[in-house]
Amino acid sequence: MTAPRGKRLKVVLYNPQAVFFTMPLALLAVGSELDPDIYDVVIVDARLDSDAENTLLSHIPEALCLGVTVLTGAPISDALRVCRSAKLVRPDLPVVWGGWHPSMFSRECLSEPAVDVTVRGQGEETFVDIVGRLAQGRPLDDCPGCTVKLADGTIRENPARALTEVDKFRAHDYGLIPVERYYELKGKRQLDFISSQGCNFRCAFCSDPFVYGRKWVGLEPVRMAMRLKELWDRYRFDDVNFQDETFFTKAGRVEALADRIVESGMKITWAATMRADQGIRLPEAVWARCKQSGLRRLLVGVESGSNEVLKRIRKDIKIEQVYETAEKMLRFGIAGHFPFIVGFPEESDEDIQATLDCAKRLRSMSPDFLTPIYYFKPYPGSALVIEAVARGFRLPETLDDWAQFDYVAGEPGPWVSPEKFERIERFKFFHELAWKKASRGRRILQKIARYRCNKDNYRWPVEMLFTRWLVPVQTLS
Numbered sequence: 001m002t003a004p005r006g007k008r009l010k011v012v013l014y015n016p017q018a019v020f021f022t023m024p025l026a027l028l029a030v031g032s033e034l035d036p037d038i039y040d041v042v043i044v045d046a047r048l049d050s051d052a053e054n055t056l057l058s059h060i061p062e063a064l065c066l067g068v069t070v071l072t073g074a075p076i077s078d079a080l081r082v083c084r085s086a087k088l089v090r091p092d093l094p095v096v097w098g099g100w101h102p103s104m105f106s107r108e109c110l111s112e113p114a115v116d117v118t119v120r121g122q123g124e125e126t127f128v129d130i131v132g133r134l135a136q137g138r139p140l141d142d143c144p145g146c147t148v149k150l151a152d153g154t155i156r157e158n159p160a161r162a163l164t165e166v167d168k169f170r171a172h173d174y175g176l177i178p179v180e181r182y183y184e185l186k187g188k189r190q191l192d193f194i195s196s197q198g199c200n201f202r203c204a205f206c207s208d209p210f211v212y213g214r215k216w217v218g219l220e221p222v223r224m225a226m227r228l229k230e231l232w233d234r235y236r237f238d239d240v241n242f243q244d245e246t247f248f249t250k251a252g253r254v255e256a257l258a259d260r261i262v263e264s265g266m267k268i269t270w271a272a273t274m275r276a277d278q279g280i281r282l283p284e285a286v287w288a289r290c291k292q293s294g295l296r297r298l299l300v301g302v303e304s305g306s307n308e309v310l311k312r313i314r315k316d317i318k319i320e321q322v323y324e325t326a327e328k329m330l331r332f333g334i335a336g337h338f339p340f341i342v343g344f345p346e347e348s349d350e351d352i353q354a355t356l357d358c359a360k361r362l363r364s365m366s367p368d369f370l371t372p373i374y375y376f377k378p379y380p381g382s383a384l385v386i387e388a389v390a391r392g393f394r395l396p397e398t399l400d401d402w403a404q405f406d407y408v409a410g411e412p413g414p415w416v417s418p419e420k421f422e423r424i425e426r427f428k429f430f431h432e433l434a435w436k437k438a439s440r441g442r443r444i445l446q447k448i449a450r451y452r453c454n455k456d457n458y459r460w461p462v463e464m465l466f467t468r469w470l471v472p473v474q475t476l477s
Contacts, residue, residue, distance in 0.1 A: 008040040009064045009135055014056055014082060016068065016075035017046040021185040023177060023192040025243055026069040026099060030127040032173040039064075039131065043176050046078055048185070053082055060089045065134055067127065069099040070109075072380065076101065077403035083114040094134055096146075098123045101402065103211045104381040106147035110155050112399055118147045121211050122197055124169050126161055163215045166197055171227050179235050191237040193228070195219045199245040201275070204314040205303070205341065207381035208245055216246070221253050225260035232266050239296070240270040247272035248282065255286045258293035271297040276317045279325030287332050297335040300325060302371075305358025306351040309344060313384065319358060326362055326369065335368035342424055343375040343416040345388060352420065356427050360453055363435045373428050375412035377405070426458035 013031055015024040024045055031041040042059050046052035060066070066086055070079050083095050098119035102109045106118040117140060119126045126145035133140055140148045145161030174191075183189045196218030199208045208214075219227075228240065248254055261268070272295070279300065302322050304310050310317060322338070329336050340355050359371040378385040378395060389395060393414070396402045412421055434449035452458055 008036075008038060009131075010040045010042060010059060010062050011065060011067065011131060012056060012059045012063045013041065013043045013067045013069075014052075014079070015043065015045040015047065016070065016078035016082070017052075018071070018075055021047060021182055022241075022243065023174075023179075023182050024069065025172070025192055025194050026123070027067070028172040028174065028176060029169070029194075030067065030098065030123050031176050032170050033124040033128050034131060036173075038135075041176055045177070046082075048178065048181055053085055056082060057085060057089055060086050060093060063090070063093060065094040065096055065131060067096045067098065070097050070101045071099055072101045072104075072402060073405050073407055074403060076399055080112065080114065080399060080403070083112075087114045096127070096130060098127065100207065100211070101380075104207060105402075107155050107157060109399065110147060110149045116149050120145055120147065120160065122161070122163055125164055163198060163212060163217055165217050166195075167220050167223060174231060174235065183237075188239060189235075189237045190239040190241055191231060191235060192241050192243055193231075194243045195224050196244045196247070196249065200249065201246070201316060202314045202383075203303075203316075204312075204383035205344070205376060205379070207379055209383070210381035216249050218244075218249065218253060221256035222260060225257055225264060228261070229264045229266060232264075232268065238268060240268060242270065242272040244273055246275060246278075248274045248278040251278070251282050251286055255289055258286070258289045258295075261293040262289070267294075269294040269296040271295075271299070274298045274300050274325070276300055276302070276321040276325045279328060280321050282328075287328055291332045291334060295332075295334055297337060297368075298329060299337040299339070302338045302358065302362075303341045304344075304347075304351065305340070305354035305356070306347075309347060309351050309355075312346075313344060319354075322358070323361070326365060329369075330366055336362070336366070336370065338362050338369060338371045340371060340373045341376050342373060343412040343420075345376075345384065345413075345415045347415065349420070352424070356424075356431075356456075359431060363431065367435065371431070373424065373431075375416065375424075377407040378413060379407050423458065426461050426464060427453070427456075429461065429464040430458060 011034060013027045015027055024043065027043050031043060034041055044052055044056045049055050068079050068083060070076060086093055086095065094116050095114055096117040096119060097109055097115050102118035103120045106120050109115050109118045117130060129143050130140060130146060133143060140146065141150060141156050142158060144159050147155060147157045149155055196216060198212035198216040200214055200216045202209050202214060300322065303313060303315055305319055307318055310319065326336060340359055342352050342355055359373060362369050363371045378388055378393060380395060396405055430449040430452045433446060434453050
């Protein structure tokens with residue numbers, strides 16, 4: 001497809017339905033990398049548009065291609081529906097999938113007739129290459145970083161593309177999305193921002209090592225601070241939520257950014273991710289500077305309260321480091337989000353109890369410390385899943401099956417007995433009730449919940465049954 005002289009080529013990008021309102025940073029990344037003098041990038045977000053499918057279809061007749069970012073789970077279902085509809089309108093339309101699921105199942109996604117190309121891993125350079133080739137009528141059969149369905153129906157997996165330093169890319173153009181609409185849906189003027197890609201660590205339950213090969217690239221701090229100031233001048237956000245996998249990978253980079261936020265005069269707060277071992281190595285002066293610059297909350301993945309389990313899942317931290325980092329956060333008045341995972345293969349009752357005890361200890365330290373507990377799910381691409389499959393565990397086999405896969409909520413894996421599941425679910429309910437900020441009318445229930453947690457007594461959970469009846473558990477992924 002070629003455009004008339006002087007007219008830009010339209011590239012349509014789609015974000016499937018989901019239950020969260022994080023700005024579509026993946027689409028911003030690939031859309032911003034396209035030359036705006038040549039391409040007219042249109043982002044359709046089904047979370048914002050109640051008639052997203054028809055909005056998208058209105059752009060399809062003149063589109064050069066359709067790009068879709070796809071997470072494992074429920075978003076697959078919407079992505080399939082929309083792509084199939086687009087193909088009915090334009091059977092010749094090239095449809096490109098990128099994101100976590102296509103990165104891990106590049107060939108399998110192409111079994112779907114409505115998908116023509118999948119992008120693996122970092123997408124900016126690969127997508128620009130794909131779009132340029134499509135505009136010129138050139139084949140994709142030797143385009144690095146993608147897997148392609150050829151004209152005869154065969155699938156070609158092209159060589160991987162090396163991870164590129166993110167400073168080489170164009171700054172994300174937030175003008176491609178309705179920023180104020182995201183503020184409205186979030187209920188706060190919060191900007192989502194990503195300053196790095198990848199992760200150096202080897203956690204066996206995570207897909208990141210598979211997708212990025214344990215490599216990490218991050219923005220230079222001065223450039224990042226200048227970009228944030230430009231965005232603040234334009235969009236007047238109150239808070240920045242850094243969506244990096246491991247934001248504190250380089251302490252000097254974070255310190256330099258904090259310095260420049262303070263110097264800029266921006267009155268903002270910010271939240272980011274940190275590993276427990278990074279927290280204990282971070283100098284006190286950097287902790288103080290981060291707080292001064294607006295650091296309000298850290299997400300510190302704990303995963304397990306058992307050092308034996310932490311070793312088995314290759315987390316490469318010790319539980320003592322979690323407590324030490326939490327003490328630092330408490331001292332500097334920084335809120336904490338400490339997620340746990342239970343239900344790993346071969347996890348003992350003692351291991352689970354250690355996790356529950358750790359969650360209780362952290363939660364009791366501060367009303368601003370949250371300790372959600374999730375079940376281990378066989379998330380594709382992770383080392384634990386590869387081991388489980390080798391022992392006979394079966395992953396979903398079709399895209400429609402993967403669309404039913406909820407990696408946040410829902411039933412645990414086969415390694416958790418019904419008795420363990422019941423015990424954990426009851427703990428989760430009473431643990432949350434015991435420490436959350438409660439109205440005067442709920443304080444009696446809160447005292448009962450604290451008593452139950454202190455005694456590890458969760459029999460006859462009438463409070464839990466009544467609450468779950470009133471407010472069913474929501475599917476999250």
